[in-house]
Amino acid sequence: MKDIVIKTDKLTKKFGDFIAANEITFEVYAGEIFGFLGANGAGKTTAIKMLCGLSIPSSGSATIAGFDIYKQTEEIKKNIGYMSQKFSLYEDLTVIENINFFGGIYGLSDKEIKYKSSQLIDQLGLSNESKKLVGSLPLGWKQKLAFSVAILHDPKIVFLDEPTGGVDPVTRRQFWDLIYEAADRGMSIFVTTHYMDEAEYCNRISMMVDGEMKACDTPANLKKQFGVGTMDEVFYEMARGAARGEN
Amino acid sequence: MLDITINNLTKSYPGLDRPAIKDITFSVNKGELFGLIGPDGAGKTTLLRVLTTLLLPDEGVATVNDLDIIKDFKEIRKKVGYMPGKFSLYQDLTVLENLTFFATIFNTTIEENYDLIKEIYIQIEPFKDRRAGKLSGGMKQKLALCCALIHRPSVLFLDEPTTGVDVVSRKEFWEMLKRLKEQGITILVSTPYMDEASLCERIALIQDGEIMSIDTPDNITKQFPDKLFAIRSDDMSKLLKDLRHDTLIKSSYSFGDSIHITFIDVDELTISELQNKLNQLEHKSIEIEIISPTIEDCFIRLMNKTA
Numbered sequence: 001m002k003d004i005v006i007k008t009d010k011l012t013k014k015f016g017d018f019i020a021a022n023e024i025t026f027e028v029y030a031g032e033i034f035g036f037l038g039a040n041g042a043g044k045t046t047a048i049k050m051l052c053g054l055s056i057p058s059s060g061s062a063t064i065a066g067f068d069i070y071k072q073t074e075e076i077k078k079n080i081g082y083m084s085q086k087f088s089l090y091e092d093l094t095v096i097e098n099i100n101f102f103g104g105i106y107g108l109s110d111k112e113i114k115y116k117s118s119q120l121i122d123q124l125g126l127s128n129e130s131k132k133l134v135g136s137l138p139l140g141w142k143q144k145l146a147f148s149v150a151i152l153h154d155p156k157i158v159f160l161d162e163p164t165g166g167v168d169p170v171t172r173r174q175f176w177d178l179i180y181e182a183a184d185r186g187m188s189i190f191v192t193t194h195y196m197d198e199a200e201y202c203n204r205i206s207m208m209v210d211g212e213m214k215a216c217d218t219p220a221n222l223k224k225q226f227g228v229g230t231m232d233e234v235f236y237e238m239a240r241g242a243a244r245g246e247n
Numbered sequence: 248m249l250d251i252t253i254n255n256l257t258k259s260y261p262g263l264d265r266p267a268i269k270d271i272t273f274s275v276n277k278g279e280l281f282g283l284i285g286p287d288g289a290g291k292t293t294l295l296r297v298l299t300t301l302l303l304p305d306e307g308v309a310t311v312n313d314l315d316i317i318k319d320f321k322e323i324r325k326k327v328g329y330m331p332g333k334f335s336l337y338q339d340l341t342v343l344e345n346l347t348f349f350a351t352i353f354n355t356t357i358e359e360n361y362d363l364i365k366e367i368y369i370q371i372e373p374f375k376d377r378r379a380g381k382l383s384g385g386m387k388q389k390l391a392l393c394c395a396l397i398h399r400p401s402v403l404f405l406d407e408p409t410t411g412v413d414v415v416s417r418k419e420f421w422e423m424l425k426r427l428k429e430q431g432i433t434i435l436v437s438t439p440y441m442d443e444a445s446l447c448e449r450i451a452l453i454q455d456g457e458i459m460s461i462d463t464p465d466n467i468t469k470q471f472p473d474k475l476f477a478i479r480s481d482d483m484s485k486l487l488k489d490l491r492h493d494t495l496i497k498s499s500y501s502f503g504d505s506i507h508i509t510f511i512d513v514d515e516l517t518i519s520e521l522q523n524k525l526n527q528l529e530h531k532s533i534e535i536e537i538i539s540p541t542i543e544d545c546f547i548r549l550m551n552k553t554a
Contacts, residue, residue, distance in 0.1 A: 168286035
């Protein structure tokens with residue numbers, strides 16, 4: 001049996017009368033790349049906030065990396081990684097300062113941080129840049145560094161919220177190489193994207209429509225189910241029927 | 248007839264080791280829908296700010312509507328519409344107040360040009376008394392477009408109007424642009440989404456401040472020099488690794504559900520040779536087919552060429 005890293009059962013979040021996320025039930029396995037798609041306003045952000053332990057659900061249950069989503073939110077935060085396009089690294093700190101800072105936040109010891117940072121800088125080939133401000137690095141390097149920092153503490157799962165928005169096509173693909181490597185090591189990847197070609201790179205895709213998880217399957221099965229050739233068309237078919245526009 | 252002419256425009260910012268835009272030259276025809284296609288940091292915003300007279304170039308000349316961007320900046324500002332990448336309307340004014348404000352500073356009224364914005368405005372009209380700051384992303388985008396159009400500009404500049412917007416809203420937005428174009432408005436739009444290139448009449452591919460190619464989307468894909476193949480097997484991530492090490496292969500990269508490859512030298516035999524090699528590496532259900540390159544394939548090739 002595959003190890004389960006995320007397990008939710010009828011997870012729901014209400015804001016007053018508004019049901020942002022409605023009875024979401026799914027599982028994510030160890031080493032799986034799990035794509036989380038949906039139109040703007042479909043409830044993706046609400047769901048991710050709950051899964052990261054930042055927002056307490058209204059009802060339903062879930063365990064993340066084995067921890068309870070109501071009672072063990074601090075443990076959840078320690079055992080996940082998070083990276084978004086908007087917030088990743090401090091541009092006015094150097095490469096090494098960023099690594100030290102996030103290492104400290106994740107509670108690594110000085111010895112571990114020292115070991116990890118030299119290992120990471122070697123791996124990324126950044127030894128000449130380690131004392132440069134992150135803001136001065138090319139976008140591609142920033143993205144790779146941000147991802148490596150997000151998984152500095154070897155989390156069981158990493159949440160990537162539109163990690164490649166606005167990134168050039170070559171760097172985007174290099175970024176996915178890193179994702180595959182992490183997944184090969186057994187880390188689970190929970191990723192949102194607006195690029196439908198990237199949806200194809202995921203092992204399984206889930207699709208949020210009007211706060212509900214309307215589909216959860218492999219890209220190949222979803223295309224078969226809708227009788228279309230691309231994930232773009234799958235997305236369009238599903239999202240088009242959404243009653244809830246952007247609120 | 249040309250509506251925008253750009254000659255050797257260069258702009259640098261202090262503290263950066265390369266210019267934001269370097270020696271950019273092209274022109275946009277009257278009534279054309281022209282796309283500036285490139286990733287973050289390519290120089291799209293800088294170019295649009297220079298053309299809308301918000302930034303002075305270091306070198307080069309440009310005209311909009313036959314007006315010089317430096318000498319005639321006041322005239323240009325009356326004639327162009329500009330929708331910046333960052334939402335720049337007044338968050339604490341309502342939808343209607345914002346629109347009235349922009350109409351007033353351009354010395355016009357909503358009624359006078361209502362026909363131009365009607366189709367877009369009716370979608371946000373139910374929220375006309377809501378503060379702009381409280382609108383969703385897609386609604387803000389529609390309001391910003393209305394405000395950029397309310398003085399009936401002859402040229403419209405749009406900076407990444409579809410960034411962060413989902414597939415369905417993106418499609419709607421491009422349909423709106425098409426209809427504006429039909430009304431004779433010249434449109435220069437920037438986007439990081441390569442798949443939107445085909446919706447423009449002509450495009451410029453821009454990277455690191457320089458233009459790599461300018462033409463119609465069709466002509467750009469026709470200029471792809473190699474035969475391009477899509478390949479699949481039962482283990483895609485191993486397939487990519489194996490292809491990267493293969494001596495027959497010139498380039499290989501993931502592309503949706505397949506891997507795109509070009510060969511160093513290709514004939515019937517090369518393909519069966521590759522197939523045999525992959526069989527020996529225990530790949531199952533191998534499929535290889537010749538395909539037409541997309542704009543993204545062209546962009547990747549041009550990037551690798553300059554790198």
